[in-house]
Amino acid sequence: MIDTVDQSTRSRNMRRIGSKDTGIELLIRSRLRQHRFGYRKNIRIPIRHEGKLIRPEADIYLSRYQAVILVNGCYWHHHGCRLSKKTLGEMKPFWRKKLGENIQRDQRNIAAYNSIGLKVMSLWECSLRDKNDPEISYVVRQLEDWIKIGLGNAAI
Numbered sequence: 315m316i317d318t319v320d321q322s323t324r325s326r327n328m329r330r331i332g333s334k335d336t337g338i339e340l341l342i343r344s345r346l347r348q349h350r351f352g353y354r355k356n357i358r359i360p361i362r363h364e365g366k367l368i369r370p371e372a373d374i375y376l377s378r379y380q381a382v383i384l385v386n387g388c389y390w391h392h393h394g395c396r397l398s399k400k401t402l403g404e405m406k407p408f409w410r411k412k413l414g415e416n417i418q419r420d421q422r423n424i425a426a427y428n429s430i431g432l433k434v435m436s437l438w439e440c441s442l443r444d445k446n447d448p449e450i451s452y453v454v455r456q457l458e459d460w461i462k463i464g465l466g467n468a469a470i
């Protein structure tokens with residue numbers, strides 16, 4: 315298959331997808347604020363993990379609930395859903411390697427958060443993108459239930 319997007323455009327797109335404060339993050343944070351959840355955003359938490367000091371970035375951190383929310387772009391974190399477009403096997407080696415590393419880093423970070431007693435929600439772009447208000451409210455309710463009473467890691 316021929317790539318129709320040139321390399322520099324693709325890099326720009328990837329940076330945008332990988333960047334902070336995506337529309338979905340803003341949406342979730344505004345709902346959490348409305349519902350009086352205290353949180354910090356884009357915070358790096360130093361963790362000693364497997365003999366190394368790492369500083370994974372939490373998109374949203376709710377210290378009162380010992381909870382971290384990772385808002386994952388489906389392409390960038392390779393969800394394998396309708397927004398992921400290709401399987402890893404269909405990708406060019408460069409992207410296959412890059413997304414493979416992202417997946418490994420996500421798994422490592424979740425394990426590290428767990429090792430210091432934080433639970434982790436992986437909130438995927440596809441559960442919120444192009445959804446109507448009731449659908450979004452439903453996801454937010456699930457998320458808030460998990461924040462308050464969820465016992466371990468989860469994904470929506």
Ligand SMILES: [Zn+2]
Nearest residue numbers: 388393395440
């Ligand atoms: Zn997805």
